[in-house]
Amino acid sequence: MKVSLRIQQLSTMVHGHYTHIWDCCCDHGLLGQLLLERGRADCVHFVDVVPALMNTLEHHLQQDYGDRRWQVHCLDVARLPLSRYAGAGEPQLVMIAGVGGDLLVDLVTAICQAHPEVPVEFLLCPVYHNYKVRRALADLSLGLISETLVEDKQRFYEILHVASAGGDPVSPVGERMWDFTDTVHRAYLQQTLNHYRRMASNPHQDVSAELQAYQRLEPAFLPLK
Numbered sequence: 001m002k003v004s005l006r007i008q009q010l011s012t013m014v015h016g017h018y019t020h021i022w023d024c025c026c027d028h029g030l031l032g033q034l035l036l037e038r039g040r041a042d043c044v045h046f047v048d049v050v051p052a053l054m055n056t057l058e059h060h061l062q063q064d065y066g067d068r069r070w071q072v073h074c075l076d077v078a079r080l081p082l083s084r085y086a087g088a089g090e091p092q093l094v095m096i097a098g099v100g101g102d103l104l105v106d107l108v109t110a111i112c113q114a115h116p117e118v119p120v121e122f123l124l125c126p127v128y129h130n131y132k133v134r135r136a137l138a139d140l141s142l143g144l145i146s147e148t149l150v151e152d153k154q155r156f157y158e159i160l161h162v163a164s165a166g167g168d169p170v171s172p173v174g175e176r177m178w179d180f181t182d183t184v185h186r187a188y189l190q191q192t193l194n195h196y197r198r199m200a201s202n203p204h205q206d207v208s209a210e211l212q213a214y215q216r217l218e219p220a221f222l223p224l225k
């Protein structure tokens, strides 16, 4: 299967073994299939709201993997049945990638509020609105396990692995993510600063907090020798 750099990076950030991994908003289900192949879970759950997508995926999974170690759910990710699969205090891994930051925040918030007692980890890769996503994760008291930046087809993606228990505070602009010796990271910070500077020139939008937070990274952003 042809797998993008973004999906490959998401897969490599899954180090442990989980009883349940949820590939949410899965569409083609490529991320879940990579983890199935890597044997990272007792069961990989594929979740999307579009029935036709899930019928096609289910047929494909049956052909390639038989009936074992996976389930398909056609439902709204906000209604993920985590409590039904909770056991022995082990965290379940919920992955949400390739959706906008606003929807991603709504889904993570709904899951946390519906299952406050269930240990859960999230592997998240929003499309846009990373600052807003990070603030929301911190407000939900989720702790950072790891974070990284990936460039795929000339677009940048932040990936965050967070947990309901443990981990470090989630920074609104990323702390561990940056490596300013890397030209990809330098290009991303420059693009982000340009974006907020453009927005700041619009009197109807207040992005001063965002701009200041990214500008504080600039001293580390010295010219490469």
Ligand SMILES: C[S@@+](CC[C@H](N)C(=O)[O-])C[C@H]1O[C@@H](n2cnc3c(N)ncnc32)[C@H](O)[C@@H]1O
Pocket (backbone or CB within 6 Å): 024, 025, 026, 027, 028, 029, 047, 048, 049, 050, 053, 075, 076, 077, 078, 096, 097, 098, 099, 103
């Ligand atoms: C662009 S695809 C992302 C596919 C894959 N996760 C990736 O990163 O490439 C977005 C998918 O999210 C699904 N989706 C959007 N809102 C959803 C929701 N509330 N519950 C479940 N699936 C949803 C859409 O049906 C679509 O298939």
